[in-house]
Every structure is written in structure tokens, then in C-alpha cells.
Amino acid sequence: MLPSLSIFWEQLERSFAICKKDIRIYYSKGPVVVFGLIFPLFLFLAFTIGRNVTAKELFPGLLGMAVFFTATSVGPAILPWETRSKTLERLVCSPVSTWAIFFGDIFASFIFGMLISLVPLVVALVIGVEITNLLVLGISMILATFCFASLSVLLSVYPPTDIPATVMMLSSLIKFPLVFISGVFVPVEQLPEWAKIAASLSPLTYFTDLAGYAVNGVSYYSVPVDLAVLAAFTLVFLIGSVKLHERFLPQRFS
Amino acid sequence: MGIAVAVHNLTKHYGDITAVDNISFEVNHGGIFGFLGPNGAGKTTTIRILTGIIKPDEGKATIMGHDIEKEPLQAKQVMGIVPEMSNAYIDLSAWDNLMLIGELYGVPKKLRIERAKRLLEKFSLYDRRDQLVRGFSKGMKQRLILCMALINEPSILFLDEPTSGLDVESAKLMREMITELNDGGITVFLTTHNMEEANKLCDRIAIINHGRIAAIDTPENLRMKSSSLQSIEASFDYMVNMDDLAKISCIKQAEKMGDKIKFYTSDPNEALHCVMNYARLHNLRIITLNTLAPSLEDVFLKLTQTKHEG
Numbered sequence: 315m316l317p318s319l320s321i322f323w324e325q326l327e328r329s330f331a332i333c334k335k336d337i338r339i340y341y342s343k344g345p346v347v348v349f350g351l352i353f354p355l356f357l358f359l360a361f362t363i364g365r366n367v368t369a370k371e372l373f374p375g376l377l378g379m380a381v382f383f384t385a386t387s388v389g390p391a392i393l394p395w396e397t398r399s400k401t402l403e404r405l406v407c408s409p410v411s412t413w414a415i416f417f418g419d420i421f422a423s424f425i426f427g428m429l430i431s432l433v434p435l436v437v438a439l440v441i442g443v444e445i446t447n448l449l450v451l452g453i454s455m456i457l458a459t460f461c462f463a464s465l466s467v468l469l470s471v472y473p474p475t476d477i478p479a480t481v482m483m484l485s486s487l488i489k490f491p492l493v494f495i496s497g498v499f500v501p502v503e504q505l506p507e508w509a510k511i512a513a514s515l516s517p518l519t520y521f522t523d524l525a526g527y528a529v530n531g532v533s534y535y536s537v538p539v540d541l542a543v544l545a546a547f548t549l550v551f552l553i554g555s556v557k558l559h560e561r562f563l564p565q566r567f568s
Numbered sequence: 569m570g571i572a573v574a575v576h577n578l579t580k581h582y583g584d585i586t587a588v589d590n591i592s593f594e595v596n597h598g599g600i601f602g603f604l605g606p607n608g609a610g611k612t613t614t615i616r617i618l619t620g621i622i623k624p625d626e627g628k629a630t631i632m633g634h635d636i637e638k639e640p641l642q643a644k645q646v647m648g649i650v651p652e653m654s655n656a657y658i659d660l661s662a663w664d665n666l667m668l669i670g671e672l673y674g675v676p677k678k679l680r681i682e683r684a685k686r687l688l689e690k691f692s693l694y695d696r697r698d699q700l701v702r703g704f705s706k707g708m709k710q711r712l713i714l715c716m717a718l719i720n721e722p723s724i725l726f727l728d729e730p731t732s733g734l735d736v737e738s739a740k741l742m743r744e745m746i747t748e749l750n751d752g753g754i755t756v757f758l759t760t761h762n763m764e765e766a767n768k769l770c771d772r773i774a775i776i777n778h779g780r781i782a783a784i785d786t787p788e789n790l791r792m793k794s795s796s797l798q799s800i801e802a803s804f805d806y807m808v809n810m811d812d813l814a815k816i817s818c819i820k821q822a823e824k825m826g827d828k829i830k831f832y833t834s835d836p837n838e839a840l841h842c843v844m845n846y847a848r849l850h851n852l853r854i855i856t857l858n859t860l861a862p863s864l865e866d867v868f869l870k871l872t873q874t875k876h877e878g
Binding site for chain 2: 408
């Protein structure tokens with residue numbers, strides 16, 4: 315094996331060690347799991363109760379909310395927590411590349427997001443929602459969860475604080491507007507023109523569109539466009555989070 | 569003897585403040601190197617640069633031949649680090665902390681289990697291995713941190729104030745462990761405020777002040793170089809007037825220390841005679857009279873220009 319490839323795999327293994335640590339410390343807590351399940355459900359119900367819509371119509375939005383909120387729920391707070399407890403110093407002075415440290419955090423958010431999002435999916439299947447294209451749904455769920463997990467780590471870049479509440483508040487300021495412009499509550503085709511433009515700027519729009527396609531067989535954008543844009547967002551968030559964290563990391567130790 | 573740590577013209581600024589100002593030094597392989605300095609002198613900044621936590625603005629540092637900026641992974645792979653404040657994961661058990669660090673250093677599973685067991689037994693933590701670190705005392709946390717620093721069997725161990733805040737017994741155990749590890753071939757880079765500790769443990773010492781190296785030598789040479797800090801110590805059967813003592817010609821400075829008086833002089837022999845004459849003239853009985861070589865603390869205080877108190 316080439317030395318650089320062997321180093322890459324070695325670093326990836328160390329990323330998984332960080333991922334396991336994150337899951338044990340931050341994700342496998344009762345309140346976190348319950349919050350991941352309940353919060354998107356209640357937010358969704360708040361906007362749908364009283365409207366005459368079927369479970370099949372509700373499904374893309376609910377799944378979109380579940381994937382988005384669970385994959386971004388804890389990620390932004392990990393770095394401030396670890397800065398405060400000085401464990402970030404422990405990670406940085408170990409032989410693990412900066413990118414591998416953040417990949418570990420992203421993997422943990424990804425695994426948590428995927429597992430929790432399976433719950434509404436299973437519930438939907440149990441109550442009779444028919445998934446016509448499971449492959450598209452599977453690929454889009456994996457891609458979207460990874461995309462939002464990367465976003466969650468990106469959200470903790472600035473300010474380089476050791477106060478988790480500060481980061482959580484600022485990340486909410488970004489997460490909630492994204493949900494409202496993403497065709498979760500109202501399908502994109504029913505939005506006014508200005509809102510359609512705004513919706514196109516949110517990665518959640520493309521996942522909701524794909525989830526809609528998986529159950530209804532129709533989508534606002536074409537499936538390849540949805541997947542390509544989602545992949546592009548994932549790359550931007552992934553590279554952005556690693557590069558920007560590298561840029562601001564020294565400020566956490568000063 | 570090879571060079572374990574080589575530092576050349578290292579500089580680090582924080583805004584307008586120069587935390588580390590163009591310092592250079594070397595640490596020999598297999599030695600215990602003490603890095604002393606008052607608070608804010610630049611010790612922790614230097615250790616953070618050497619361990620790859622922060623980058624220097626200028627200069628270069630190599631650890632076991634690996635440039636910490638150009639080959640950070642290789643340099644970090646051979647280090648063990650014991651920071652001033654415990655940074656174990658308090659929501660993980662002692663065992664899980666060791667397994668995590670072992671994985672981060674790429675120690676194979678079988679080997680890290682063996683090493684973790686051996687280290688926890690050695691540091692009397694094996695019975696508490698499944699307990700969350702949250703419930704550990706400071707001494708236990710510090711022992712665990714040392715276990716974590718040793719799981720990769722490092723060639724060099726960085727310890728930042730390792731005995732700070734520990735009780736007497738834990739501090740003694742820590743010092744014994746440092747000596748034992750060094751005897752086993754590990755190079756030790758140690759920062760401490762404890763002069764007695766530095767004097768006993770280190771074979772070379774650097775004193776840093778305002779970001780610059782004020783002196784670097786063996787503890788004995790540092791003490792011998794400071795001839796102006798030689799002193800004699802005396803106690804009398806009656807209280808004496810310190811103003812009168814200050815007038816004795818061969819005494820540079822007289823300082824009351826409890827029931828004793830310390831006389832600083834460049835000529836201890838002459839000072840002894842002066843003090844005995846003074847006692848005779850004032851009908852004082854000398855209870856104790858000793859000549860003292862300058863302590864490391866005296867040298868440290870002189871070099872860091874800290875005023876004596878009392």
C-alpha cells in the first residue's frame with residue numbers, strides 16, 4: 315500500500331475512535347435520544363394539525379425534519395464542550411490529523427442521525443406509507459445525513475468559544491430559517507417565486523424533494539439534480555468545516 | 569548522547585505580548601530537563617508549541633528528530649503528555665480513557681489491553697478501572713493522566729506542573745515514578761514551580777523569564793555560579809536589631825527567617841567572623857551558625873528578579 319494511503323487509513327481508524335468516544339459521551343444519553351425523536355415530531359405536528367393532509371404527504375417533510383434535526387442536534391456543542399474540559403488539547407496533541415478529529419465528530423453525528431431517522435421511517439412503513447423507490451430514499455438519506463452532520467460541525471467554527479450555549483443559540487438561528495424555507499411544510503412547487511429561490515439555497519430542500527420522489531414518484535427538481543446539489547453541499551460543508559476549524563483552532567488555546 | 573528536543577529561535581506572540589521570545593535550547597536524550605519560570609514567563613506556551621498544540625510565529629522545534637510543524641504526526645507519536653490540568657474524559661471510565669488514547673496512538677488492541685492493565689495496576693488504579701473519572705480525586709486523575717501518557721510507550725514525556733495541587737504522598741509517588749521512568753530510558757521534559765523538586769529530579773535546568781531563557785545549566789552549576797548569593801544562617805538567644813545587622817561591613821543583606829537570620833555575603837568565612845564579633849560585642853549567645861550555598865530558589869529569584877519577602 316502507498317505510504318500516503320496507509321497513513322490515510324490509519325488516520326481514518328483514529329477518526330472512528332473519536333466517533334466512538336462522541337457516541338458514548340454525547341449521543342447515547344436518554345435525553346438526547348428522546349429530544350432527537352420528539353422535537354422534529356412536535357414541530358411538524360404544530361404545522362400540520364388541522365390541515366387535511368395524508369400520511370403519505372406528511373412523510374417527506376417529517377423525514378426531512380428528523381434527519382436534519384437529529385444530525386445537527388449535538389454536533390455544534392461538542393467542540394465548545396471539549397475546549398472547556400481541555401480534552402480538545404488532548405486530541406490535538408495526539409498523533410491525529412486535524413481533519414481526522416473533525417471527521418470523527420461528523421461520523422458520530424451521521425450515525426446518530428441515521429439511527430434516529432430510521433424510527434419515523436419504520437413508523438411510516440407500519441402505518442402503510444408505501445415507499446416506491448427505496449434505493450433513492452436510502453441513498454438520499456445517507457447523503458443528506460452526512461451533509462447535515464458536516465453542517466453541524468461547521469456550525470461550531472465561529473465564535474471559537476468554550477461556551478456550548480453560545481454555539482447552540484447561534485446554530486438555532488441558522489437551522490430554523492433553513493427548515494422554514496426548505497419545502498418541509500409546504501411543497502416547493504406551491505411556494506411563491508421568491509421562496510422558491512430561497513428554498514434552492516437550502517440543502518434540506520433537495521432531501522425533502524428526494525423523499526417526496528421516493529413515495530410519490532414525482533419531484534420538483536430531477537433526481538440527479540437533487541443528488542448532485544446535495545453532494546455539492548456535503549462537500550462544501552465537509553471541506554469548509556475542516557478548513558475553517560483548522561483556521562480558528564489556535565484561538566481556542568489562547 | 570543524542571538530542572531529544574532541539575529548539576531554535578522559537579518565538580510566539582499573542583497580540584502585542586511576546587509570550588516566548590527567540591528562545592533556543594536542547595534537551596539530551598535520556599535526561600530530565602527542568603523548565604522553570606514564574607507565572608506568565610512562557611513555560612506553558614513553550615510546552616504547547618513543543619507538543620504541537622499551537623504553532624510558533626518564528627523558529628523551529630524538533631522532537632526526536634521530527635520537526636513539530638513539518639512532521640507533526642511522527643513527532644506526536646513518540647511523546648507522552650501530562651498537562652497541568654487533568655484532561656481525561658470524566659464521563660468515561662479509567663479503562664475507556666486508556667483504550668481511547670491507545671487507539672489514537674494506533675496501539676494494537678491486544679497490546680493496549682495488556683499495557684492498560686499493567687499501567688493501572690502499577691498506579692494502583694486497576695480496582696477502579698470501571699469507575700467514571702468524574703468520581704476520581706485529583707491524585708487519582710493525575711495518576712490516570714500519567715497512565716494515558718505512557719500507553720504508547722513514549723520516548724519523551726512532557727510534564728507540565730505534574731505535582732501541582734497534589735497531596736504530599738501523591739506528589740512523592742509522582743516524583744518516584746518520574747525517576748523510575750527516566751531510569752527506564754524515557755527523556756523527561758518537566759515544568760515546575762517547586763525548586764526542591766527541580767533540584768532533586770533534574771539533571772539540567774532552564775530558567776525562563778519574560779519569554780527569554782535567563783539561564784540554562786545543571787542545578788549545581790547554577791547554584792555555584794551565583795557566588796553573590798552565598799549566605800550564612802545564625803540564630804541568637806535574644807532578638808537582635810535588624811538595622812544594626814545591616815551595618816556589618818561584610819554582610820550584603822540580612823534577612824529574618826523565623827527565629828533565624830540569613831546573612832548574604834560574597835565571603836562566608838569573613839562573614840562568620842563578623843557575626844561572631846557582633847555577638848560578642850552585644851553579649852549574644854549564638855544558638856546555631858551554618859554556612860549555606862545558594863539554593864536553587866535563591867538563584868531562581870535572583871534571575872527572575874523577584875523581590876524577597878519578609
